[in-house]
Amino acid sequence: MYKLSGVTKQYSRGKDTVHALRGIDLVIEDGDQLVIQGPTGGGKSTLLQMLGGLDRPTAGSVELDGVDIARLSETKLTKVRAENIGIIFQSFNLIPTLTAQENVETALVPLGLKVSERRSRAAEALESVALAERLHHLPGELSGGQQQRVAIARALVKKPKVLLADEPTGALDEGTRDDILALLDGLWQEYGLTFIMVTHDSHIAKRAPRVATIKKGQITVSDRTTATK
Template structure:
């Protein structure tokens, strides 16, 4: 469970102070599927980065299962990200010179998993996203939808508790978008994940049981 209390994040841009998040308080229970919408620059990605321990707040607290992410040292925070949180990004972030299987395996390297186990788990993860027959293909040999499936497999191979997706369908056509959302929704149900996705697409957001909107650094729960 995430518990966020009076979370604030400010940036300095030249002489101007940008309030990316302002006194956000929020709870996200285990196993929820939540979408976050809002205008560009409204704070969506900043909030997702906080949830993933990729950035630290200026003030306030954000805890996962009772542990304050903002108060953890870098070593412990890296371990939490490696073991508990999976990330999916709009631009896939695949390494072009590695095969699909090798890209998925990279997520397990920080955990010290043996080479044999990395390979076995990567193949299983690719099969879970219907890409078992593309394991030896390079990203450039895959379609955009297939590349996003590899990215999802890379996030899932760690067996995370939380999956954070930042505009996972932003670079895809409508048909492929629907396929990826179907996949994510199916994995959420099957694996009991806490799935939080940032999206500009209202079609995607309407498919989630809980919808948040963030604008000018403040969050409104549209399903409350």
């Protein structure tokens, strides 16, 4: 369970101070699906970085299962990311020189598993996203949708508690977008994990059971019936 209390993030841009987040309070239960939406520059990606332990707030706390990850040492925070948090990026962020299977394996490297176990788990993960035939293909040999499937397999292969997705369909066409969304929905239900997705796509927001809207660093949370734009 996530519990954010008074999360503030400020950073300098030249002489100006930018208030990306202004005292965010938010609770996300285990197994929840939350869509974060809002205008560009509103602070949604910054909030996702706080949730993923990719950045630290200027003030406030970010508790994951009762542990304030904002106060953890870099080593412990890295361990939390390695074991508990899966992340999907808008531009897939695959390593171009590694095959699909090797890309998925990169998520298992920090866990210190044996090579054979890493390989079999990566193959299973790719099979679960319908890419069993593309294990040895390089990212450049795959379509955008297939690359995002590899990224999803990489995020889920370590069986994380939380899945964070930053505009996962932002670089895909409409048809592929729906396929990926259906896949993510299915996996969310299958794995029973907490799924938090940032998007500016209102079509996606409409389908979400819970929506958080961020504007000028401030958050408004609504349930499915009230989540509109």
